[in-house]
Amino acid sequence: MGAMTRGRVGLLAALSALLLQGCMVGPDYKGPPTMTAASGQAFTRGQAVRGDATISVADWWTVLGDPTLDRLETTALAASPDLAAAEARVREGRAKLASQQAELLPTTGTSALYLHTHGGAGLLSSLAGSSSQSAAASSQAAGAGSSSEDFDFYEVGFDATWEVDLFGGKRRAAQAAAASTQAQIANLADAQVSLTADVARAYVNLRDQQQRLALAQKTVALQQKMRALTEQRAAAGTASTLDVTRLDTEVEQSQGDLIPLQAGIEEQLDLLATLTAQAPGALDALLAVPGPVPLPPSQVAVGDPASLLRRRPDIRAAERQIASNNATIGQHVADYFPKLQLLGNLGFSSTDVSQLFDGGAFSTIVAPILQWKPFDFGRTAAAVHEAKAERDEAVAQYESTVLKALNDAETALSRYGYQEKAVANLERVKASADEAARLTRMRYQGGTTTLTDVLDTERQRVQSEQGLAQGQAELTQDFVALEKSLGLGWGAGS
16 A cells, blocks of 8 residues: 555544544433422331341342242243343344444445456446546556457455544434433333242231131131031020021131132232233142241331432433433434435456556456435424423423332322231230130130130130231232332342
8 A cells, every 4th residue: 555545544543532522413401300209308108117127129028037938039031031032122122232332433345346248349438437446447448449349357455435424313323222222221120129029928928828728727627626616506406497507607608718819829829820920820829828928027128219229220211211302302303404425445456467466457446426415394303392292291291100119109108008007906916815715715715614615715816816817918918919019129139
């Protein structure tokens, strides 16, 4: 390559570096709108249940202390097809981002041509001239005359096309793709939050219904004992047939209550199998043996609204969507301005293959092309207005998402706090029922009361135990809802 050619290349490189520093039109992103409702404030609900422990973002369910639940959560995070789909969308977004970033670079290519003609010297001369290759190749073709001899033409070259991003349209497109990819990453985290909460809810429902079934079966057994005893008293003339019939009705009703509980257990087993990407029935062996409902800690870490806004994936996704739409505005604003495209070609051409790479067969082309559409009958303006409307919609969606998130957290805190009080009351009811059953048994042993009274107080004791178990299950469900409202559960298993 000669000194003049090297000089051209150096000049082109310097010009390219200068043009890369071009401006970017359109609005610069300045962050999401300030939500004064969440600025510098603390949550107002559920003050009594809060603790100072650090929030466990990734694996909040471990505080419930249930190894089986831990196993199910880990399996779900590793195998869920919903998470796999969300992960695929992240990869798709990253591929689009790479494509947009590549648009900032030249498009290059190589070519090779061989042409054989018979009696076509004029055509060959025209081809050599129109291909903008060396003057030597053209004169060789033209000098062949109008004879009917055979001629060969050879050409190899390297070309590049580059649209200079003078006004930042391509860089804005890359910014939009980057923000969109970040939104997809936040959506993946949000899917993890939903999945871990769904698994915990289904597991708590399963253990609750298993426990309720066992207590209901105990109630049926007590009622059957009372019915048998009443039947004996009726035979002795100390009870009526009506008393026996009433107890028959109670037994039948209680046995009927077992059916929906049994159906509910199978439903939750199948739901957990689906959530962990397994076929229905796959978890029956693991979960068929009833277990206790896992209970939350006495106090939970909550944080404050400001940390909630930073942590909840749906809020982060909404914020990134604003950034993406904002960059799209600049992408369309750049269409108002001229576009500069640089075409470059380095090549060799000759009618003699042995002379193809001689210095005289080398040629270069640098061709700047300026394009501008000052009159597009409102197409660009319409695209800009559409992008601005989409940005404004994203802002409104962000504000709505923030307000709903704050409401979710406050509601979950309130429910959890009141349910904790309800459980404390149910514990007192059960303690009273336990004491009444104990005293009745003592009186029966002393001969001052009947077996019927013993069975009746025992039935009341079982009912109080059922109420407490149900209340505790609701408390754990409220705990799950609280953790979800705080945006916890993402990042686990990754």
